Amino acid sequence: MGLWFTEKQTENFGITAKIKQTYHSEQTDFQKLDMVETAEWGNMLLLDDMVMTTEKDEFVYHEMVAHVPLFTHPNPKDVLVVGGGDGGVIREILKHPSVQKAVLVDIDGKVIEYSKQYLPSIAGKLEDPRVEVRVADGFMHIAESEKAYDVIMVDSTEPVGPAVNLFSKGFYAGISNALKDDGIFVAQTDNPWFKADLIKQVFHDVQEIFQVTRLYTANIPTYPSGLWTFTLGSKMHDPLKVKEERFFDLDTKYYTKNIHHAAFVLPKFVEDLTE
């Protein structure tokens, strides 16, 4: 039989994955960190016993966080990632030649350290000269930034533990201040099957602050329900009105120009959360 990891995604439902070996386990200053090798998904990073990323399906999340706002913006130069210490979003951001600087602010340096060691295909671009890595509180970094970024991506853990402030209205107001006048932000906002109330709350909070607010989805098999949502707030540019000539070919496995648009078409019960 061997060792199996089970994540209870709700009190009454979960996923279970066969573990080939555990590379590292520790309680960091902020959360429980486990780096394991699974038989199905390759190496997997767990924080507080929740799957954060796996080698096999990470591309969906990272491509969809990065490329949707980056193509929506006509010329993104300064980009911030809050959280995202595994480096996957940074890797995708660097595929955009307009980007001059990508700042990563993760509160937990251990996530960065062990991702570099055990998830090199994900974290491998953190040393790129266009990247600045800061081990710091993203909430504070946002509060101290003013009109500094074209695009901000919130690649946080769930709204428990160290990320709880990253789902507050005050944080979205801070993000608005940290963005330039035509800035865009996106945050991962969990799934509509188990966390409908959270999505609804965040969507309406963001809507009060940003001119354009949109919800989009992607299929991430190791995340609860397999249907993940992202909430995008934009001061000016609408992701549904990107000019045809803005798009260029990228080396991706999930994102395409057509997926960019289709991702905003929501199943009825999800669309209802935005009304």
Place this chain on the structure above:
Amino acid sequence: MGLWFTEKQTENFGITAKIKQTYHSEQTDFQKLDMVETAEWGNMLLLDDMVMTTEKDEFVYHEMVAHVPLFTHPNPKDVLVVGGGDGGVIREILKHPSVQKAVLVDIDGKVIEYSKQYLPSIAGKLEDPRVEVRVADGFMHIAESEKAYDVIMVDSTEPVGPAVNLFSKGFYAGISNALKDDGIFVAQTDNPWFKADLIKQVFHDVQEIFQVTRLYTANIPTYPSGLWTFTLGSKMHDPLKVKEERFFDLDTKYYTKNIHHAAFVLPKFVEDLTE
């Protein structure tokens, strides 16, 4: 702790759900049947230890199997469901006033019997006067039908056990014969994360027989990977070219006119399977 059911969706990965009670378990003439009450998903039907349907998320599968081909056809009157003994696809078909007769052919009468008893919100329309239920071999029924149906839906189990013939090229050829000259069929064709080869095989088999072949997806959280595919073969009508005036409002929770189109926009790694 209590009782948990675990479905190994692959050798090395699965889902696990807390069971409140088991209503019924038996080995039928064709498969192992379990009807249980789960804490997360309501009542759940299992066949050969695989989740077939649950009260909470069944609407996705049933709406997406039924409405995509039914709206693609300009005037569907005679409709056949192969498998689908839980009655969910029939319930959705009956929402289309043009349908005069909906025939259900399931090989296992026990599925029908226990769905009526424990899944009334799903099976409740099986007694409708427009419905004819036959406990018979769907493969044989198809072989004996000629130009009989406008739309055929294959709501089968996985390509193991009683459904293995329903994923063969000979079966798709039979379906073509059983359809009228402008007929359409759709089959559930598993998920692209674990069964990419199956999807590729079926798509190309169908493509050799039907004028129009399209793949579409839907999010079904209790099915492997959460991303389910459906393969549609059509003799004439293209699901991507449905006239605006063909659509009418339906009482649905997942399907919308916009989802109809967006469901055919595939993530890059899925699109690659159709090339």
